[in-house]
Amino acid sequence: MSRRDGTLGDIPTAEDAPVFAEPWQAQAFALTLALHERGLFSWSEWADALSAEVKSPGAAADGSDYYQRWLAALERLLASKDVAARPEVDAVAAAWERAAHATPHGQPIVLENDPHFSGVR
Amino acid sequence: MSHDHDHDHDHDNELDPMAARVRALETILTQKGLIDPAAIDAIVDTYETKVGPRNGARVVARAWNDPDYAEWLKRDATAAIASLGFTGRQGEHMQAAFNTDETHNLVVCTLCSCYPWSVLGLPPVWYKAPPYRSRAVIDPRGVLAEFGLTLPADKKIRVWDSTAELRYLVVPQRPSGTEGWSEDDLASLVTRDSMIGTGFALAPDQKGPAA
Structure with missing residues (x-):
């Protein structure tokens, strides 16, 4: 919950509190590290991009949307480098959502399960 | 993030929109040959299991036991x-901030969340949260109080603001009653928070079950 009084409030401070709330957050984190190691951007460029996102007016006061901001920063950086344009990411993300829907529960979700799957895009 | 669940399907899966976007990026980047999915899994595994505050605890324990090493760490x-x-993946430089009887050190990143990953693993949620990022600088004593730390009024608090290029590791004071302890035993007293400055090293009688 967002607390407006500016204290740490309900933010967990225990030593063993989890660092990732969901697996996609770990994936987004790892993608960023891998792309940096490949030289796609410098770490300062990344810090600037992330900083801009976490300071944007819509950011949650308690930082609970941190990895959403992280992902937004990564997408923006990749778009600015002509690596992945927004419409392309939107289209492939929609395909993943359709694939998830079409995948029987308990089985791994693969992109080929998208009813509109058309091979390598 | 809200997700519409106006119907119940037990035969299919839902991908959270965020999860779908990450998968989309992974698909696109893999197709372009920019990443190897196995390498991504390896990074996640490394940060979840191999890198963590235990690395930093080793550094601190060595510094407590070996004055030459402590001197090197300072320099x-x-x-x-x-x-x-323990080397940083982002080529960042490290600086050690030694707590003394006169000064307590506290690390923050007001810009975003730069953190010494190579020695502390991944940052805790509160480190990335705006209340900590903004208040650690303005009201460090108040922030420390929220972590249950009360410092003597005459103790100085020095706040270190991390950057993409320079990260800080706090070296907490060695607890009394640990003379002659091995490095392994000492390391078990060094908590993550004590290396950020929002905690002290544990006293021998606070030591939990085998760390």
């Missing part, structure tokens, strides 16, 4: 830490 933390096999 050139990047090299002293690398000598134990």
Whole structure:
């Protein structure tokens, strides 16, 4: 919950509190590290991009949307480098959502399960 | 993030929109040959299981037990830490901030969340949260109080603001009653928070079950 009084409030401070709330957050984190190691951007460029996102007016006061901001920063950086344009990411993300829907529960979700799957895009 | 669940399907899966976007990026980047999915999994595994505050605890324990190492850590933390096999992936430099009787050190990143990953693993949620990022600088005593730390009024608090290029590791004061302890035993007293400055090293009688 967002607390407006500016204290740490309900933010967990225990030593063993989890660092990732969901697996996609770990994936987004790892993608960023891998792309940096490949030289796609410098770490300062990344810090600037992330900083801009976490300071944007819509950011949650308690930082609970941190990895959403992280992902937004990564997408923006990749778009600015002509690596992945927004419409392309939107289209492939929609395909993943359709694939998830079409995948029987308990089985791994693969992109080929998208009813509109058309091979390598 | 809200997700519409106006119907119940037990035969299919839902991908959270965020999860779908990450998968989309992974698909696109893999197709372009920019990443290897196995390498991504390896990074996640490394950060979840191999890198963590235990690395930093080793650095602190060594510094407590070996004055020459402590001196090296003060002078050139990047090299002293690398000598134990912990090197940053972002080519960042490290600086060690030693707590003393006069000064307590506290680390923050007001810009975003730069953090010494190579020695502390991934940052805790509160480290990335705006209340900590903004208040650690303005009201460090108030922030420490929220972590249950009360410092004597005459103790100085020095706040270190991390950057993409320079990260800080706090070296907490060695607890009394640990004379003659081995490095392994000492390391078990060094908590993550004590290396950020929002905690102290544990006293011997606070030591939990085998760390």
